Amino acid sequence: IIASRPPARPAGGGGPAAARAGAVDPVCGMSVAVTPDALSLEHAGRTWYFCGTGCREAAAADPQRYLAPSG
Numbered sequence: 001i002i003a004s005r006p007p008a009r010p011a012g013g014g015g016p017a018a019a020r021a022g023a024v025d026p027v028c029g030m031s032v033a034v035t036p037d038a039l040s041l042e043h044a045g046r047t048w049y050f051c052g053t054g055c056r057e058a059a060a061a062d063p064q065r066y067l068a069p070s071g
Contacts, residue, residue: 023048026066027055 021034030051032038039050043063050056059066 025049025051025055027058030055 022031023034024030025032026048028051032049032051034049039053039056041048041050041056041059041063043059044067048059048066050059
């Protein structure tokens with residue numbers, strides 16, 4: 001597990017919704033904070049966010065495995 005800082009609140013307010021911006025790691029299902037320094041990967045026009053390097057590497061090695069089924 002990688003320790004992380006809590007997400008910073010945007011200047012000028014932002015409210016509770018902005019403080020809870022997050023995503024779900026497509027590999028392990030963990031909730032992750034979407035921050036400028038978050039681990040991410042661009043694929044098929046989407047940005048995926050990850051809890052750690054192992055999940056990011058797994059998705060990069062086989063992205064089709066983690067794409068949501070369509071329709």
